[in-house]
Amino acid sequence: MKKSRLTLLATTALIAALTAGCGSNDATNNATDSKDKATTQEEKVVQDQLGRDVKIPTKVDRIVTGGILPFYSTWYVATDSTKEIVGMHPNSYSAAKNSILAKISPDVLKADTSFVKNGEVNVEELMKIDPQIYFEGTADEKTIKKVETTGIPVMGIKAIDAVKNTEPMGTFNSWLKVISDITGTTERTDRFLDEGKQVQNELNEKLSKVKESEKPRAMVLFNHSKDSIVVAGNNFFGNQWLNATGAKDVAQKDIVGTKEVNMEQIYKWNPDVIYITDFTATQPEDLLKNKIAGQDWSQVKAVQEGKVYKTPVGIYRWFPPNGDAPLMLKWMAQKNYPDLFTYDMKTEIKNYYKDFYSYDVSDDEAEKILHPSSDSALQ
Missing domain, CATH: 3.40.50.1980 (Nitrogenase molybdenum iron protein domain)
Structure with a gap:
């Protein structure tokens, strides 16, 4: 138990350290500037927070969130829905189960967690869930590369917005903008930013x-x-x-x-x-x-x-x-x-x-x- 906890803590600290020197402002701006780069009627290109162009379906209704633990709730805030969340990390599921979101949007508890085994993503189980997009923290390069081998589009998401390190909502705001790029909806995002x-x-x-x-x-x-x-x-x-x-x-x-x-x-x-x-x-x-x-x-x-x-x-x-x-x-x-x-x-x-x-x-x-x-x- 202690070993797994310390591993989690070490990972968290590493994420913070790694993102401290990264150009997160550039990534956020790029994500905003890349809205709706059309490729075909069925697909479009958006930029993740690693600055990469990622080809995704125009209509997204099946997503999985990995080690970027709060991101499933960000999806809800931006879209007013959790039915698209078909899979999430077990640690995220634990938080969802013990939160009021389970009452507000009970679809969140339908998410599958079986794709994470002993803290690692099992790509065979992930493919069974059949996500259209997989979201992962930018610091977890190993998982990003592993999932990309399956052909599932992977969006890298930053855990810390280092440029705005005095602004506690800077990171969350940047996540909302990424989701707006994906879904094309901004109403709830704009309301949150204003509040x-x-x-x-x-x-x-x-x-x-x-x-x-x-x-x-x-x-x-x-x-x-x-x-x-x-x-x-x-x-x-x-x-x-x-x-x-x-x-x-x-x-x-x-x-x-x-x-x-x-x-x-x-x-x-x-x-x-x-x-x-x-x-x-x-x-x-x-x-x-x-x-x-x-x-x-x-x-x-x-x-x-x-x-x-x-x-x-x-x-x-x-x-x-x-x-x-x-x-x-x-x-x-x-x-x-x-x-x-x-x-x-x-x-x-x-x-x-x-x-x-x-x-x-x-x-x-x-x-x-x-x-x-x-x-x-x-x-």
């Missing part, structure tokens, strides 16, 4: 009055167990969210991507606030009640003051790129500055889901979004 800009501007206006010395010092606990403490740092999603919501990332100068650290390092940072991601089963009470054997969290300021929070899970996990990003901005801003941002997050969730997803969220569902169970982190 995200509006919320960020709202935060910026209030945060502009906050002195640098008054900003909370925050830490993102990316993955955690009694055997391992992995913290997220610079050029990763946690750093983006913290910057956007007016907090200082204590790990920004010491960590690029994610890194395993010890308690001595935590004591040295001594953060005011700790955010626990939805990629780990650890809950705030595990730290607040000092339940982890061999780790004394009681000495950390955030724990002493009760400022330890679990990132929510809605359409997808809120820590990486996701369709609830405007809500994530409000939620984290309020945790950082409870007196400055007085959102009623249950109401915010209900209004957003009604407006954007045409779904009426119950009080119980809103509570589960804001306080997800550890099951949502299962890999």
Whole structure:
């Protein structure tokens, strides 16, 4: 179990490191500029985020998403549908099963996961699913090449938009544009982009009055167990969210991507606030009640003051790129500055889901979004 978890973490860190130096802005612009390059009535060419021209069917109704775990939810946000998702990575399926998306668009649970065996793509099983497009993270060159040998069109998708590393929605926005290129639809994409800009501007206006010395010092606990403490740092999603919501990332100068650290390092940072991601089963009470054997969290300021929070899970996990990003901005801003941002997050969730997803969220569902169970982190 520990070995597989560490492998996942190493892969995640590698993705962050690899994309840090890549020209993601060029890839995003190319994807936008390549809209609807017609080849025949049945096919067209779009550019992926590796800058490659990929020939795909004009009408796409069967897709598979691989190791780029949040991408299935991006498809839903862009298209208002999950029936086209005929296959997804088992880790994505676990997130979908434990998210509200399973209620909003239950077709998502019909996706096949059998094409991933022991963390590797089995091309024979993948071909049985018969996808028209396979989506994979650009860092996983091995899988991209393997799938391409089958003749299935592969779209490379970047995990981190390095050029916009202070903009937490930059990556997700670029994904939406890729899907718009594929489907030819932009209405929902445009609405999401407008909402995200509006919320960020709202935060910026209030945060502009906050002195640098008054900003909370925050830490993102990316993955955690009694055997391992992995913290997220610079050029990763946690750093983006913290910057956007007016907090200082204590790990920004010491960590690029994610890194395993010890308690001595935590004591040295001594953060005011700790955010626990939805990629780990650890809950705030595990730290607040000092339940982890061999780790004394009681000495950390955030724990002493009760400022330890679990990132929510809605359409997808809120820590990486996701369709609830405007809500994530409000939620984290309020945790950082409870007196400055007085959102009623249950109401915010209900209004957003009604407006954007045409779904009426119950009080119980809103509570589960804001306080997800550890099951949502299962890999």
